[in-house]
Amino acid sequence: MHRNERLDYLSRLDTVDLAVIGGGATGLGVALDAALRGLSVVLFESHDFAGGTSSRSTKLLHGGVRYLAQGHLPLVFEALAERATVMHNASHLAQPLGFVMPSYHWWQTPFYGAGLKLYDAMARRAGLGPTRWLGRERALALLPGVQPKGLLGGVEYWDGQFDDARLAIALARSAEVAGAKVMNYMEVLDRRWADGHSTLRVRDRIEGREITVRARCVVNATGVWVDALRPASGRPRPLVQPSQGVHLVVDREFLAGDHALLVPKTEDGRVLFAVPWLGKLILGTTDTPRQDIPREPLPQAQEIDFILREASRVLSRPVRREDIRSQWVGLRPLVAADPGQRTGALSREHTIVVEDGLVTVTGGKWTTYRPMADDALNQAMEAGLLPQRLGGLTERHRLVACPTDGEPGVPLHAPPGWHLLGTDAASVRQTQGAEHQIGMGLNAAMVRYFVRSEYALTVEDVLARRWRSLFLDAQQAATMAPEVADLLRQEGVAQPRLGDFLALCRIYAAQA
Template sequence: MYDVIIIGGGATGSGIALDASLRGLKVLLVEAHDFAEGTSSRSTKLAHGGVRYLEAAVKHLDKSQYALVKEGLLERFKILKNAPHLSGKLSLITPLYQYFEIPYIYSGLILYDLLSGRYSIGKSKFLPPQKTIKEAPSVKKANLKGSVKYYDGRFNDARMVIALLKSAQKLGAKLKNHTEFKEFIFENGKITGIKAYDKIKKETLTFKAKCVINATGPFSDFIRKKADPDIEEIMRPSRGIHIVIEKKYLPTNNGLLIPKTDDGRVVFILPYKDKCLVGTTDVEAKTEIHPKVTDEEIEYLLRQVNRYFDTDLKKENILSSFAGIRPLVNKNPNAPTAKLTREHIIEKLPCNLVTITGGKWTTYRRMAEETVDFIVKNFDFQKPLKKCLTNNYRVFGSENYEKTKKLIDFSNPLEKHLFSLYGDQCIEIINSIQKPDFISEKYFITKKELLYTLKNEWVKKPLDFIVRRTQIALIDRKEAKNMLQKTTEIMGEFLGWDENEIYEEYTEALEILNGDI
């Protein structure tokens, strides 16, 4: 018997698992696919308050947008403080081509700084044209009036989910990926548990709990309708895509923000794993685990980049692309999705199902805190519980960050790679490597790293490792395919697969890599 069952193993679900476990609750989390397989591994990798939300707040005197930005900036600070091995400060440059844009953009970013208050991570400043070109050499020089440089946070989204779940596991939480929720168990009209199907062991499981939380993001309505088929839908999902290109096309260590695009959104060009990550789009979409990357959206992003930079990027220059579904709450049915806010809601149905949905990655911790506060208030757990402890809680891998950092040889790309993903746990992998047996020499991925994730990080499918634990498929689809055969064979040996199982796992993974990951 659990106190809490969480359905959904993304940012929100993993945050709730940690918060609830820290307070002394007995927690089970089930995820139908791999942890962070959906939206939570497909973000822009920014921990930010939301520059475009601030513009909307000022333009329309929108208090909710203002509050969202302020909350995001506070939570940005906490991500950087509590997960230093997975996050850091990033400078971003916004090139400007009209004189009137300078005071408008500059004053907006100064306000962004002011809202950060004592949690500021850097002051915005104006750069004249020559300094702009020095910091962003590929920016279009014709009619360039200068730029504004500001600071935000960056982080590794998929690895952050694993760090949160490893932290929760240390506290006793039970965590099951590739375990699909099937139906609720009812007693006297109230939900008292769930039935789920373990897709690896091919068995149906039954779990009982005092409280069940739906933290499935874009899939929230699907779960809600399992509890009450007649309930009104609350989600309005939108799809955002990203493309990845070689850094040589946009050679800078700064991020770049394109402030004016065809649909009024901002587009970011960000350094990520020695590549450039470009995104994102915004179109209404159906909810699916592997959303499609369309040619139209790719052309849209290429058009924005080529408009602002001295490049002639074409589709063949793209190393990889991926799409995610935003869990937007449908508070304004007539507005385009680009205009919907990233607010979250918490709901309790008469049958006792609790749903948390909406929001964005940066505010995952706050969303989790509010959800656990909510269930503590609305359910009788009959035990003294601690208050929220996640404000200052160093996540798994960052607990001995400073000490471990002194032991790393950053001139060694293998050690640098392992530290960036595993933090203080990387020493275990480094010490196990006598002579590297590379799965990908290009990205310093070794057999020992794969074995570590198999033993410690719930890796059960080849793409769990290639797409999410290492993110190679997100930045270089060709190399991901090159890694697949050896990855599958090592996993087969470790997990006891026969030749048919190895072939089936390889074929299934290759089909996904050839399509939409």
């Protein structure tokens, strides 16, 4: 269905069961779950799907080794189970990844090894591989590029890796297949609650058209922006304390193996990851509180210095600013606690509040998006906002383009990335332009596919989220952008917003 046809359809609707505001991990998870339960569902995202925090994770699908150390055992149990669920339902987008925790002191291998053995035991049948204690030579072999001076050995363990933005697109497409109507670039201007219904006034940010939608229930899943949508009268203190996480991307030569590296405790008590992803290496992250919530947050100089300094301690080749290929910042919607509490100590669990027909859900993380959605819908039903429907339908529900059991997987970091298209790859190869390479594994057929099947409307949609060029090498993404803009125009996109994307490239390339 064409975008204008979707708008015409929505404008003719009488009342839907559920309207979801927010097209990130949580909102899309709610839309899919509700549609599978047989509810009528619409979803509005003011920018692109996963345009905020949901595309800016460390790309790890994990149970939370750090949460284990903090004693949050229920969260670890839940996340480990959900890790297996996501890897089953989106096997083209999520695979196992080996990690090595290097040891530079005699006590580190037995101490951290014991904790990671417990991590294995908690995963039970959902474990991805055994934890092993490593000697020096084996640690060097698995981490070519690690600092050899003083290295005594290490611990190998397994977790998951995924493509966050493409998982969001798979959720959006799956929700539509299940009967939901999902719309990006649709801004909710206001919500009125009266007579047991919410009335939403929504504006299309592409062409300026406004429509009105009535819903029995509205789910507010806007991440760090949830407090802005909550009722103004009688509102308690904010639900969210935003925390900023910075990631830097460098060439794989800094750590050339297939394993990721984890430093469990840096000089100031944080965690540092060095994660191979799509031919590059992600370094991060930080946990810095901030009061403002910009759409495109910028890293602080001290955050960049921290990551570079700590990475240079554990890698044999020092990492400098000029080595950065891309940098991005995500704002975590942490559940607010007492004023002054460190964001690193705040819970990663989610919270749900029901107020005047609005169900606000925030907190959590990508790995647990599915139980967050289930919990939000169950609370909406308990509040009488939705009819009672049985849940649990998403647990074994394969997402669009997920291969069937038995088909061979491809490592997530292996170029050129065709595996990310899953079962759609064959049809994309038959599309016009499959032989025309644009760069970084992207070809013209893929761009056409992203417009026709994956809701892409701007150059940024294509090069930031449908294909991850901006997140891997911002300067190279800028050179690809004009050709992508031309292809978008050929596909009928009137405003590909090339200038906006080139400005974004300068930010990600640390040139702003």
